[in-house]
Amino acid sequence: MLSGQDLHWRAEGRDLLNGVSLTVRPGELHAVLGVNGAGKSTLLKLLAGDLRPSRGEVAMNGRPLRSWPSRHRARLRAVLPQGESLRFAFTVREVVALGRYSALTGKPEQEASLITAAMADADILPLAERSYLQLSGGERQRAQLARVLAQLALLPDQAASQRYLLLDEPTAALDLAHQHACMTLLRRRLGENLGVLAVLHDLNLASTYADTISLLHQGRLLAQGSPAAVLTPELLGQAYGDSLRFELLGNRQRPHFEISAARPD
């Protein structure tokens, strides 16, 4: 598993993350929710190893994250950051193929079919030969998703070790159908000994697809557990402030909400 224990992150004299513990288990989809600035992206960067926690420790498969050789680490965990900055005219296929940088490489035809399969999964295959720079925001996000899928894809004879996918707002630029396609795809992959951590903004999407939810508020963990345990009007009220009204729409296991602006009384 990929676990962060008592993670702290201080920057410019401010505590952006304050004692958060979190575990991503293979076979589990873990969603992180919270308002802007609650510490979601910071948490993801700590778990990805981009930032070194000012206190606390991140371990992957029982070994400190920092002690993994970089190529070996890249075979076990992939990261989809928020936003992208590619400014060179690669085709979509070339972008997806970049995901195989550290992978154990198979025969050329195996590699080509892995890359094609990743593009098909992310529904970007029809645009495979297009220049990445000509894509819309949502299409770019799907191309990047295909890239991280390709990074963790297994060769036909390769054992499925415990692997992790960390996604920062993977659905932010996607249309409704692709949001659900993306989440369904991630759930389908859980069976390959894969653990997924996704920063999300849509409560109902998280409730529908996540096994565990961590709700962050001002750099602290407000609640952690099943959707039913975390998504209560009380906790949501604390996390999102009193400008919103959360009305429960039934389904106790996976609660859904109608969300509206609170009327000033």
Added chain:
Amino acid sequence: MLGAVFVQALLAGPLPLNFSDLISIAGLSSQPSPDYATTVLLEIRLPRAYSALLIGAALAVSGAAMQGLFRNPLADPGLIGVSAGAALAATLWLAFRPVLLPMLVTAWMLPLIAFGGGALAALLALRLGQREGQTSVASLLLAGLSINAIALAGIGLLQQLTDDATLRDITRWMLGSLGKAGWTEIAAATPLLLLPVLFLPRVGAALDALLLGEAEAGHLGVNVEALKRQVLLLAVLAVGASVALAGMIGFVGLLAPHLVRLMIGPGHRLLLPASALLGALLLLLADTLARTVAAPIELPVGALTALLGGPFFLWLLSRLGGRVGLL
């Protein structure tokens, strides 16, 4: 094509040689050729053509790698102060070198000192360009600009202070010419120029990953800091050694990679070796023209690389620029 230009470069010049001279000098024909032809070919044209190939390749491949490293089309070795730093160090050496050193030591010292100066300038630019462990390209280029200005001012001062003979040495050398290096100097600089040409193409896949961003490349398993050190070291080697051999030759490192990118796209696995080839071709062509067009006057080769590459580059840019999204 490279071969044809190479042969043309050997044949063209104030003393015309023809193809049969070439064959007989190479020992492939029983017919003897005149001694002066042998001398001209082996002592003047061959070293010159050879160093044009090597310097062109080394400058172009380092330019391509540095543009990829900083994800910036302007990150030319010349622009972050490496060339000027190398030139300043070499000028200092020319002005103050001990007079009685054996020839061989002198030949080895100049490239080494130019390399040292270039490395110092690169380190300084890098140090100034870093914020919290991340390299900021804007600060890096501004730092390079200042280092260039300071180094050029230093060279100007030195030129005023030295005697006439040294001044001639320095001026000749600053203009950028492939005509001053003999076989000894070339032999000394060859390994320094070959290293980047041979090793930079090997980091092509890592540079591709880096185009996604530094954090993303790290996620893909690229050791970004090690890659930066490797590329910069090799680029400084290339620039230092080429400045030592031929003075300042601009534009090859900037133009060749861009021309290649416009033709075959941004993937570094092809871009790096193709840039080396095109750089070699461009510089050889430019040098051949530089010494024949206005013979017996020799034009500065740097001006010719710009004259040759510039308009072609503009033409390609106007045709394909929209699709590249690079600048």
